[in-house]
Amino acid sequence: MLKDRQSPLESEVSPSMRLSELSTLWFEEIESNGRAGRRTIDGYKDTYRRVISPALAGLRLNELSTGRLDRFLKNVAADHPATARHSKVVLTGILGLAVRHDAIHSNPIREVARIKVATKDVQALSVEDVLKLRAVIRQWQDDSDHRGRPRASDLLDVVNIFLATGARIGEVLAIRWQDVDLQASPATITISGTVVMERERDTYRQAKPKTKAGFRTVKLPPFAEQTLRRKYIVEQPADDAMLFPSSTGTVRSPNNFRRQWRDARSGSEYEWVTPHVFRKSVATLIDREYSSKDAAAQLGHSGTAITEKHYIARATESPDLTKALEQFAGHEVVDGPTM
Missing domain, CATH: 1.10.150.130 (Tyrosine recombinase, N-terminal domain)
Incomplete structure (x- = not known):
């Protein structure tokens, strides 16, 4: 039947x-x-x-x-x-x-009717902002008044890797020393995993990034290479050690990092800066200096559409309409010196 x-x-x-x-x-x-x-x-x-x-x-x-x-x-x-x-x-x-x-x-x-969600303007840090923010974080790290809460001593190092890679917070916290190649010229980091937090399970490293396109090797600028060489000399880590471990040497929780980050920027003019802002700042700078295609590749996007819509801060530029607008001048001649 x-x-x-x-x-x-x-x-x-x-x-x-x-x-x-x-x-x-x-x-x-x-x-x-x-x-x-x-x-x-x-x-x-x-x-x-x-x-x-x-x-x-x-x-x-x-x-x-x-x-x-x-x-x-x-x-x-x-x-x-x-x-x-x-x-x-x-x-x-x-x-x-x-x-x-x-x-x-x-x-x-x-x-059903389309649900419209208001898009927010992309906020990114300028080079000057980054310099000022680094000073804020350095002062927080060096402050001896911990107010009963232990302070992370490596926030500036994490920020440097954010800025050097444009990687997501989970991707940065998933980097192991075996993903770092200091012998390459320039030095590189391979983004090969991400940190995952699940209910009823400890935070763990997932052996693949968020997306297929997220698996990538990025070349590091000198400031990031110097950060990693200093860390390596001081820590002498094993190959399978996490680059930025928790206080107990395990995988670091993104939520714990976000709490430390909130503490560090609290009371400053950069309270609005979340870890994701660094990703947008990297995309914006690369787009300005190179192209949105290069920015998408750096961020691990499969195309430029998402990068351009959600990660690049740019002012709207009108087309060149000066010839049409010049008609408003009529036959008027402006006297006086020109600039």
């Missing part, structure tokens, strides 16, 4: 199934097929638990119309547009499972 040949999943998914039941099946599927990383899945689950479930979990699939989903997402977007967009991604995946198993004819989420 046909019923006997059906898989358990095919027989379970039906128009009368509730979203809560379907979501369980979808999360099981994406965890087993390996297409999404642990952090991505945890993010999906968090969005479902906090945002989607309270409003929609009890509804059956045949009750989830495009109009109902559109109203739900608009209500979320009124206060939290980014959360609404993420909710749309999760719902698209969950309801896509129902489509694939013929429980519904089409995915109702695909026809």
Whole structure:
């Protein structure tokens, strides 16, 4: 019989199934097929638990119309547009499972109104800003008044590698000494992993970067090479040692680094500077001196679109319309000396 040949999943998914039941099946599927990383899945689950479930979990699939989903997402977007967009991604995946198993004819989420998220201007540090910020961090590191909290003594070194590579915080904290080649000319660092934080698991080094294009070898400017040579002489590390370990010699948590970074810049004019700002600063400088293609390669992007949209700070430049605008002068001749 046909019923006997059906898989358990095919027989379970039906128009009368509730979203809560379907979501369980979808999360099981994406965890087993390996297409999404642990952090991505945890993010999906968090969005479902906090945002989607309270409003929609009890509804059956045949009750989830495009109009109902559109109203739900608009209500979320009124206060939290980014959360609404993420909710749309999760719902698209969950309801896509129902489509694939013929429980519904089409995915109702695909026809909801577009969720607009305001884009923020890219903020990057100038060369002068970097010099001033370095002085702020150096003073913080040298301050003997620790106020009961131990201070990281290597923040300036981490900043130098941020500025020399344009790497993400997780990528920088995942660098091992075996990824560093001080014999090359110029010296290089190979970005070959990233630090991952998962629920119910200690922070660990993932043996691949965030994206396929993120696996790259970057050439280091002299200031970064000098930083690494000094560290190597002082520390005499093993090849498999982390370049910037935790206080106990293990993989350093990005959250712990961010806390140290907040302490270091607190009260200064650079409180707005997060580790990601260094990545944008590198992209902006390389774009200005070379090209956006070079900036994308340095950052580990597969193309220039994301780099140009989210990482390069530039003023809008109008086309040369001076000939047209000169018509406003008429026959007037401006007397006096010219500059």
